[in-house]
Amino acid sequence: MKLGKVEFCHFLQILSLFLCLSGMNQAEITRSRSKPYFQSGRTRTKRSWVWNQFFVLEEYMGTDPLYVGKLHSDVDKGDGSIKYILSGEGASSIFIIDENTGDIHATKRLDREEQAYYTLRAQALDRLTNKPVEPESEFVIKIQDINDNEPKFLDGPYTAGVPEMSPVGTSVVQVTATDADDPTYGNSARVVYSILQGQPYFSVEPKTGVIKTALPNMDREAKDQYLLVIQAKDMVGQNGGLSGTTSVTVTLTDVNDNPPRFPRRSYQYNVPESLPVASVVARIKAADADVGPNAEMEYKIVDGDGLGVFKVSVDKDTQEGIITIQKELDFEAKTSYTLRIEAANMHVDPRFLSLGPFSDMTTVKIIVEDVDEPPVFTSRLYSMVVSEAAKVGTIIGTVAAHDPDASNSPVRYSIDRNTDLERYFNIDANSGVITTAKSLDRETNAVHNITVLAMESQNPAQIGRGYVAITILDINDNAPEFAMEYETTVCENAQPGQVIQKISAIDKDDPPNGHQFYFSLTAEAANNHNFTLQDNKDNTATVLTKRNGFRRQEQSVFYLPIFIVDSGSPSLSSTNTLTIRVCDCDADGIAQTCNAEAYILPAGLSTGALIAILACVLTLLGMSSFSYPSFPFNASWQKICAYKLQHSSPP
Structure with a gap:
């Protein structure tokens, strides 16, 4: 016969009660009674409560109060003169006692998991006097566990x-x-x-x-x-x-227990020959059943005729092998390439090496497709030279271009006039011969950079570009001249042989061996008594004085013509005039004034003389504005001022 949970609990409860009652699990008082607890006089019989622990099963489900145990005093004769009192935890609310019999019952279902035991106190009182007949004693009612809780996983799932x-x-x-x-x-x-x-x-x-x-x-x-x-x-x-x-x-x-595997043994891709360098040609991917770092792989080209033309790298996000171009493709040179590509895991687990190599191979064939390309010049840059003295129509050089396609279409040439706005040059449309179209001047433009266009006859939209640098060669067509505009002065107190100016020359021409200038005075100036010229043989010349002293009042400016010749072939010359001003100088030879009208008073003129001169000047100026017929102011005062000047003496 199988028992349910409730029936099994009741069975255990009845069994426990039986054990409690038979094994002194109820509280009883065992006494040898001779006298009441309270007597007149000083003597009394010793009494003692001998308490055992009460046990009661938890989870009682019956309708009647659950019997717990019995309290009994040996002074109780069963005549109702003794009453029993219960106090402490749960007294009256959970546990009740029959005051006549001492029987204790539980009125509520008890749960050991809520409270495992209760501590109570018991008294036996004389019903008439309400006085204790026994000392108050404490006892415990322990809730006896039954299996009413299933195991629980508190941290699950x-x-x-x-x-x-x-x-x-x-x-x-x-x-x-x-x-x-x-x-x-x-x-x-x-x-x-x-x-x-x-x-x-x-x-x-x-x-x-x-x-x-x-x-x-x-x-x-x-x-x-x-x-x-x-x-x-x-x-x-x-x-x-x-x-x-x-x-x-x-x-x-995951662990790395799966090698990469290409889903196909070979691939083929078609690419146009015009694809720029660094362009992506194809993406291939080896499958790897692993995930994360265990599926990371690298690709490399291990063989084939495309080594150096293509390269393969890995896309870190997709783990694809990306094939790109490293060099320009040319259908006319090579129409296909074959690559042998390997994919290998980057992180290999040594435990699984016995499964075989953690890599795989595939073959990639790349077919180069022909496209209509523009004409190509035989040189990326043509360098040509022509003399600036060349006549119109002079041949400078020739450019050449061809159609790189198999059709080899004829090519026609022209000059991009945005690079030759002045139209200095022409080109023959069929031969590519470049000639001069107008006179050239190296000093205006020494190098002309022009762009030549080559156009396919069958497809004018296909245009190639060639670049030509035309250098203009110099001829001696510019005479030398002073390097600058000189401001030359000579002191009034200059001595013979004194250097007053060093000159140099410039020439717009650009001879291969550099300039060499020759300086001299012109024929009409060669025999002058004032200045001479010395050629320093280093493209400079020195102007020196020939006589002693100069006076501004006599001549304030001298003009010295200088003849300069270059070393060109044929040589060119020019006459340049050096202007020399006479100046008053200080003791160090530094010019103070070069004004020819300025007059310096003689040395030793007194202050009084200066005042007299000033007074005369002011008076004359004043009288000139007033004219009276009866008195000749102007003539008289002029004579007086002259007399003052002649007889003025130093202090």
Whole structure:
């Protein structure tokens, strides 16, 4: 016969009550009574309460109060003269006592998990006097546990991970269940673990709850997640025990146990020959069943005739191999390339090397397609020279271009006039011969950079460009001249042979061996008595004085013509005039004034003479504005001022 939970609890309760009653589990008073507890006089018989612990089963589900135990004093003769009083925890509210019989009952269902025991006090009183006949005594009612709580996984549900291919017995995670029942009483809180779902892949240790792998070589690529159901059962797993369950989600983490594999043994791609360098030609990808770093790979070209023309790199995000162009393609030179490409894992697990190499090979064929290309010049830059003396129509040089396509279309030439605005040059449309169209001047433009256009006759939209640098060669067509406008002075007190100016020359021409200038005075100036010229033979000349002293009042400016000849072939010459001003100089030879009208008073003229002169000047100026017929002011005052000047003497 099977008992349900409630029936089994009642059975245990009845059995416990029987044991309590038969084993002195109720509180009784065993006394050898001779006299009442309170007597007149000084003597009394010693009394003592001998209390045993009361036990009561929890979770009583009956309708009548639950009998707990009985209090009894040996002075009680059963005649109703003694009454029993109960106080303490739960007195009256949970526990009641029959004051006549001392029987204790529980009026409410008790839960050991809420409160495991109650402490109460008992008294036996004389009903008439209401005085104690026994000393008050304390006792305990202990709630006896029954198995009314199932094990619970407080931390569930669980998630855990374990590397794929782990050996049998690898720990995954530990689960723990708790049971609220009394662990010190019986087996109500003694839990064992078992696995209800998840075999045969995993197992659980019955006592510890440690989950372990149970099958070898579990493959994440085949199945990466498992849902386990773990049971915890109390009563050491015996029949009648209570149980609880939790779920454990176990994820197999990846290890690098799969090499990369190309889905195809060969690939073919067509690309136009006009594709620029660094352009992407193709993307290929080797499949790897692993994930994360275990699926990272690198690509490289290991063989083929495209080495140096193409390169392969890896896209870090997609793990694709990206093939790009390193050199320009030319259909006319080569129409196809073959590449042998390897994909290899970057992070190899040594445990799985026995499975074979963690790499794979594939072949990539690249077909170069022809496109209609513009004409190509035989040189990227043409350098030509022509003399600036060349006549109009002089041939300077020739450019050449051809159609690189198989059709080899004829080419026509022209000059991009944006690079030859003045139209100095012409080009023959068929031959590419460049000639002069107008006179050239090196001093205006020494180098002309022009662009020549080559156009396909069959497809005028296809235009190639060539670049021509035309250097204009110099001829001696510019005479030399002074290097600057000189401001030359000579002191009035200059001595013979004194240097007053050093001159140099410039020439707009640019002779190959540099300039060499020759200086001399012109024929009409060669015999002058004032100045001479000395050629320094270093493209400079020195002007020197020939006589002693100069006076501004006599001549304030001299003009010296200088003849300059260059070393060109034929040589050119020019006459340049040097202007020399006579100046008053200080003791150091520094010019003070070069004004020819200025007059310096003689040395030793007194202050009084200066005042007299000034007065005469002012008077004359004043009289000139007033004219009276009866008095000749102007003539008289002029004579007086002259007299003053003649007879003035130093102080």
